[in-house]
Amino acid sequence: MRQSRIIAGLGLAAAALLTLTACNSGTPGGSPTGESTGDGAEEGTWFTVAEDVQLEGSPTFDAITDRGSVKVGVKEDQPGLGYLDPTTGDRTGFDVDIARWIAASLGYDEDKIEFTAIPSANREQAILNGDIDYYVGTYSITDKRKEQISFAGPYFITGQGLLVGADSDIASVDDLEGKNVCSATGSTSIQRIKDEHPEASTTEFDTYSQCVEQLKNGQVDAVTTDEAILIGYAAQDPDNLKVVGDVFSEERYGVGLTKGDTALQEYINTMFTDGGDIWQAIFDKNLGPAGVEGEQPEVDPVS
Helix, strand or coil: CCCCCCCCCCCCCCCCCCCCCCECCCCCCCCCCCCCCCHHHHCCCCCECCCCCCCCCCHHHHHHHHHCCEEEEECCEECCCEEECCCCCCEECHHHHHHHHHHHHHCCCHHHEEEEECCHHHHHHHHHHCCCCEECCCCECCCCHHHCEEEEEEEEEECEEEEEECCCCCCCHHHCCCCEEEEECCCHHHHHHHHHCCCCEEEEECCHHHHHHHHHCCCCCEEEEEHHHHHHHHHHCCCCEEEECCCCCCEEEEEEEECCCHHHHHHHHHHHHHCHHHHHHHHHHHCHHHCCCCCCCCCCCCC
């Protein structure tokens, strides 16, 4: 999928706020559904929390029920996707709202969600340890990761791109010879540069925001990750940053789950399949103002 780059005059996370209600009904033997109408929308609420949810055969849901809250792993340094405002404490972004939608469909409101920021390299271990119930944070579905965990989705498809300084002579991935490229440790992006572009040197940090700071300081020549993420950084500082070239991969974002929890995997997939209007509203609110185009992908069959 190709994203357009209409970056001028944004305010990515704050612009074009859209109110919606996800009226999810969890019933024995039933499935989550979604509607974007109702009293909740008029009152400015995000989701009507499902009631009497029963989900047999899911150890994750059993743990959530016993605890009375949902623990979600996210990113918080990716504008438009997963961002925590250090001044206001507001948590915003497409991935964050997807995480909220899932929690609501399981019967849990915002005050029952515990968000935890987890670096890319630590995501599988956090799921394996039971530190979180699920992870929503630009988490690309790969065969290697599926050896340790399961994925619901995909709920979004993007591609790897390059972020450079406004005056950079890098125009595409073909211009990386002798350049220093930065990305997050444990990401598919940094591994692809190592495998496919050994003519470039690499630098790694726990977070992409650290790479962006290194780019601004002239310590690296480019930052690489999914283009949807890079557009958010460029939108924050268009005088100094720009996204260049075409995407050079396909990244399919999924919800990371405990391996083998097919009951929860199928539940979330059904929520995505039945909630197309809600998905589009969440997407338009968070990524639409940046000029990113996208449509909801079909979910993968549970295997």
